């Protein structure tokens with residue numbers, strides 16, 4: 565593997581670095597503070613995304629024709645490294661930019677692309693992803709939310725759960741059952757659904773760290789139209805697979821390394837009983853262990869990127885990145901909470917604390933989102949190591 569960057573790649577890094585210096589929110593580099601009020605925070609994330617989009621930095625992996633930069637995988641890697649280095653705020657329309665936009669560009673109709681894609685990068689319309697249901701999470705294909713045809717409309721009834729951003733979303737990328745006569749992977753259809761209608765209600769789920777970022781969503785005679793079907797009717801599983809390839813490409817190893825460096829700095833500066841934390845043998849041992857794991861995870865990720873460059877498609881190896889980074893983040897934040905001692909227990913419940921304690925609690929959710937660690941291990945076992953197949957649940961959507 566060749567770790568050196570070409571001149572063009574280095575100049576891409578510098579162009580981005582310069583842009584960030586000029587465009588990050590005022591005072592961000594000295595004190596990266598996010599508003600504690602939920603609405604103000606969403607407005608802050610939206611403004612940040614719009615600043616990025618104005619200079620084509622919001623979805624660099626998108627084709628240029630759609631407002632992206634057609635960035636290579638190496639450029640995307642550099643982008644993530646640089647964003648993590650300055651601890652850049654997240655974009656408000658994360659699901660739209662990373663999942664829905666690329667999926668529509670790949671399998672949407674020309675009309676759908678024209679209507680929806682431009683408003684994703686500019687954050688004019690926020691998206692959520694309606695897959696999981698109370699009885700269908702890992703096994704998405706067993707979902708039972710129904711869409712029934714009525715003229716050129718579809719009437720939707722059922723319930724989704726854990727739907728991130730549904731409370732602020734304008735549109736939902738929904739998968740529903742349109743035919744119950746076949747196997748569970750048959751008879752599914754993907755729809756674009758307007759969230760602003762009487763037939764849809766959302767109820768935020770109050771999380772252990774005081775976040776309220778995901779929701780239960782109820783569809784009670786909600787309506788969408790024929791022209792908002794994505795792909796073929798009853799062939800929605802293909803669309804689910806297209807979207808999940810983009811989902812599995814989302815590793816957080818870059819931000820974990822930055823969090824580690826911040827913790828290292830803390831340990832170098834903080835003292836206990838007059839002695840710097842960094843001089844404590846146990847602290848040093850744990851920091852060294854985390855550092856070694858982070859470097860190994862990065863190398864594995866770079867190797868996966870190299871494989872993807874050769875094959876042209878994200879492979880099952882992306883599951884390795886997800887498993888490793890989710891577990892590393894949990895261990896790193898657990899250690900950070902320990903190191904901070906009683907101070908880590910203090911957090912003002914009026915606000916959503918953006919600190920180690922909150923992050924540590926949230927890290928359990930990261931292990932579950934986008935397919936649990938167990939499901940990723942199944943993928944690695946079957947598709948990377950060639951082990952025998954998981955004995956899939958025999959239960960179908962009809963409860964047989």
Ligand SMILES: Cc1cc2nc3c(=O)[nH]c(=O)nc-3n(C[C@H](O)[C@H](O)[C@H](O)COP(=O)(O)OP(=O)(O)OC[C@H]3O[C@@H](n4cnc5c(N)ncnc54)[C@H](O)[C@@H]3O)c2cc1C
Pocket residue numbers: 692693694695696697698699700701702703725726727728729778928929930932933934935936937938939942954
């Ligand atoms: C932070 C967060 C954000 C989310 N955002 C969204 C969203 O925007 N849209 C959306 O649709 N969903 C979202 N989800 C839901 C997420 O996709 C599901 O929670 C996830 O797929 C697991 O499903 P489940 O919760 O029903 O657990 P289950 O599938 O019921 O799993 C329960 C346990 O059994 C294990 N298990 C299940 N099947 C197998 C198997 N075959 N082999 C081995 N072990 C197995 C699991 O690993 C888990 O430990 C989000 C979840 C979280 C935590």
